[in-house]
Amino acid sequence: MKITFPYMGTTLAYKKFLDLLGHETISPPKPNQRTFDLGVKYSPEFACFPLKVITGSYLEAVEQGAEVIVTSGGHGPCRAGFYGELHRKILHSMGYDVDVIVIDSIRRDFKTVMQNIRRIKGKNSWRKLLWAARLTYRLIKALDDFEMQIQTKAAYEVSKGDCWRTWDKIQGILENIWTDRELEAAQKRCQKIIDQIPIREVPEEEKIRIGIVGEIYVVMESSVNMQIEKVLGDFGCEVRRSHYLSQWLDDNVMPKFLGKSREEEILKKGEKYIQIQIGGHAKETMGHIVDYRDQGFDGVIHLMPFGCLPELVCQSIMPKAMEELNIPVLTIALDEQTGIANNLTRIEAFIDLIKNKKRKRISRAG
Amino acid sequence: MKVGIPKALLYYYYYPFWKKLFEVLGIETIVSSSTSKEIMDKGIEFSVPEICVPIKVFTGHVAALIEKADYILVPRMVSILKDEYFCPKFMGLPDMIRYTVPGAAEKILSPSIRSESDSISDPKHYSEFVDVLGVSAKELRRALKEAEKEWQRFRMLSKQGHVLSDIYRFLEEKEELPEITKEEDPFQVTIGLLGYVYNIYDEFVSMNIIKKLKELGVRIITFEMLDEGEIFRSIRFMRKRLFWTFSNKLLGAGYFFYNNPSVDGLIHVTAFNCGPDSLIGKMLELDSGQYEKPFMTIRVDEHTGEGHLLTRVEAFVDMIRRKKIKMRGALNHENNFSIYGNNAGL
CATH class of the missing domain: 3.40.50 (Rossmann fold)
Structure with a gap:
């Protein structure tokens, strides 16, 4: 089969x-x-x-x-x-x-x-199933950990494209592990490769951090979201997503008694804007925006499929939420009409705004 | 104190209930006027462009009431059946209205409905009324009981086969209910009209399709006329039912119409970008061939084009009528205008 x-x-x-x-x-x-x-x-x-x-x-x-x-x-x-x-x-x-x-x-x-x-x-055997699940879970954890490092470093890479090339290489390496020991060895090797990527030094106050929130599929699958993480990296922005596979597993598969999940915290933060869970990831989206604001992110990009029912509720709330939270949010609806140039312009303008705002704040402070 | 009731969304299904409820509580109510160009424009102004038209209409009605009422009824419809829900936009409706319509934040009155049946009279949904409107729990219980009775009476009228627009004229303006056409005439065309109450009975949105069909001499059956048991029986074959109760009702009604020999064709009125309908419409369309019944989709939004609607409805009814006549042997030869062919997705 x-x-x-x-x-x-x-x-x-x-x-x-x-x-x-x-x-x-x-x-x-x-x-x-x-x-x-x-x-x-x-x-x-x-x-x-x-x-x-x-x-x-x-x-x-x-x-x-x-x-x-x-x-x-x-x-x-x-x-x-x-x-x-x-x-x-x-x-x-x-x-x-x-x-x-x-x-x-x-x-x-x-x-x-x-x-x-x-x-x-x-x-x-059930034992083998558990073993396979555990190894896969560790693999996913490792992948997400490396991806986050790449998402940070890509903003400061010296030669363009280094980081995402490395990411492909890492996936290639991790694809070939079959045992726990191999996984550990591969992890060490990957870490070394990442550490070797040359980056430029950027002062802390000039760093720009962008969070990506929205519907899980368009946030996680780069081929449908114009490789937004790469695009943002090229503009010199660090990126974090609201969804990672390991977190999804933690929230949905792991038994609840193993501790309070991060999801609950995020939902709590979103409660002000959407009181109850209305399906999809609407409440999480609002929660993540609040969370990114609390963490000191500079902006949020909200991705949704065109006509997505729950995310439309978020989009309706967004103008007021932006004002109250004082964090810029750009909503982009995606579908098969890939207007890449149009969306890239919007993203570029959005990043420019954030950069200008930041510069002004710095000069005022100085 | 005045409570405003927007004439949109589930107003068409629950208005007699709400009216009686506030009447017994001794609270004055004001209903917004029927959807008009002005209300529509207001709705468009305050809502996201790509949201479906019923939500825009609702937003417009809230905006129209904001100056006139102290509170506006924006119920949070979560569920009316176990393990099923409403469309996410209904569940987040108060949140959406609070942040979009200026001045609405302090005026929203939103009972949170989590019921296990269509009946929404459990006092636990209305705890907010006690705090906000200052009614006693006892009064509330009594009012809900009376409202429930009133609503059941209203549902009975539906189940007798009257369309909601006639029922409201009967209840509000004391006009007589029209007689229900019996199915005696062999050439009588019967159409199953599928669509949510807030699309079909909003005369601005549906461009009064009910009246147009009636003028063509068509007998109309809609989902709210059918018995719930009957509806759900006809979708028992599905491995996993949809999550939305009203969509399940539409789908069930659709298959009921397919299986019922007295129904000649189906018209599905749906709003542009309606999520649930994008699934049930496709399912019914795929199966229309199997049941050999014509199925037509009419998609509506805030753009009005009455001419095209009339043409399509007329053509659809004519096609069915000709087919009927031919099958009865009244037409002995086929002329140039063939009635054959695949009409799915017209």
């Missing part, structure tokens, strides 16, 4: 998990124009952009021979929770005989979730 999965962020970790369990996995290619075209052609016209991209990447995986799709479910009330069902329907109506395994929230439907986990476990 050839397994595939939706493409989001550092997919080598998902592949690793399935590989460790001895499955034959097919990683869909990183979303590109062809993926978008396929997705747009076969998805509902007004569906949200992530659904279309994922449709496209499933189709590409199926072309390569994938027979089973493993994806996470959701409990609403945003459309993302229904992706699995709709994708199944689309693929079947196109005549592809693929099986879509949707791992739902265990609280919603315990029996089906256990059944699905058993299917992924296959003939492996």
Whole structure:
């Protein structure tokens, strides 16, 4: 049984998990124009952009021979929770005989979730499953740790492109680990490579830090967000995202009794703007903006798929929130109409504004 | 003290309830006037451009009431069925209004509805009323009970097969309810009209599609006329139901219409960029071929183009009527205007 999965962020970790369990996995290619075209052609016209991209990447995986799709479910009330069902329907109506395994929230439907986990476990022992999960978790932690370092260093690299080239190299190295010991050795090696990237010294008061918040798919998947982290790095900005895979796992998979999660803290911060959880990541988005302000970030870029239900609520609140929090926020809606030049201009202007504001503040202080 | 009730969104489903509730509590209410160009423009001014038209309409109504009322009813609709919700925009509606309409922040009255059925009369949703409006808990309980009774009466009228616009004319202006056309005439065209109450019954948004269909002699069935049990039975085949109760009702009604031989065709009225509808519309469209029933989508937004709506509705009804006539053998040859062909996605 050839397994595939939706493409989001550092997919080598998902592949690793399935590989460790001895499955034959097919990683869909990183979303590109062809993926978008396929997705747009076969998805509902007004569906949200992530659904279309994922449709496209499933189709590409199926072309390569994938027979089973493993994806996470959701409990609403945003459309993302229904992706699995709709994708199944689309693929079947196109005549592809693929099986879509949707791992739902265990609280919603315990029996089906256990059944699905058993299917992924296959003939492996429970011990092996746990071992694979643990190793994958450590791998994801390591990946996120390196990525954050890259996101910081890219702002100050001496020769352009160094950092993101290194990031590709690191992913290549971490792709080939099979045991805990190999992972540790690889981590040391990667750290050394990162430390070797030459950077210029920038005084603390001139550093610019930008947070990226919004809907998880467009925040995490660089191919649909115009590689925004790279763009910001080239403008000399340090970047942090509101979503990292390891945090998502901490918040959604780890049992609650292991301690108060960071998510709760963030939600608390967002409460002033959106009182209850309204689905998707709307409340988190507001919470993260407050959090970035508290951490002293200089600006926030809010990414959302066009027509995203929960993020539209955020966007409505944004003008007032910006005023109250005194932090600039730029909202960018993304979809298959990739107006890259237009968006790049907006980002550049936004960064210029932040730089000017900062310079003024410094000169006034001096 | 005056409480303003915006004539938008779930006003069309719950107004008799709210009206009675405030009446018994002895609180004066004011309802905004029907959606007009001015209200629409206000709504557009204060909301994000890409949000759906019903939310813009609601924003406009709040803005129209802001000067006239001391409080404005902006309910936070969370759920009316276990494990199901409303669209995120309903759940975040008070938050959105608070930060978009100038002057609304202090005037919002937002009961938080987390019910397990359509009935929203549990006093625990309305605890805010006790603090803000200064009514006693006992009064509130009594008023809610009466409101519930009134609302059930209103729902009964719907289930008898009356469209909401007729019911409101009956309740508010004491006009007589029109007789319900029985299905005796073999050439009577019956159309299942799918769409949320706030799109279909807002005459500005839907360009009064109800009246247009009635003038064409069409019998209309909408989801609120059907029994809940019946609706949910017809989507039992789905492995995972949608998260939105009203969308489930529309979908259920859609499949009910597909399975019901007395319904000749379906018209789906949806707002541009409506998230839930982007899924249910596609599902019904994909299945329309299988059930051999024509399905048409009418997408509405703040731009009005009444001419095109009339043309499409007329053409759709004509097509169905001709098909009916032909099937009964009243038309013995096919002329130049073929009624055949794939009409999905018209």
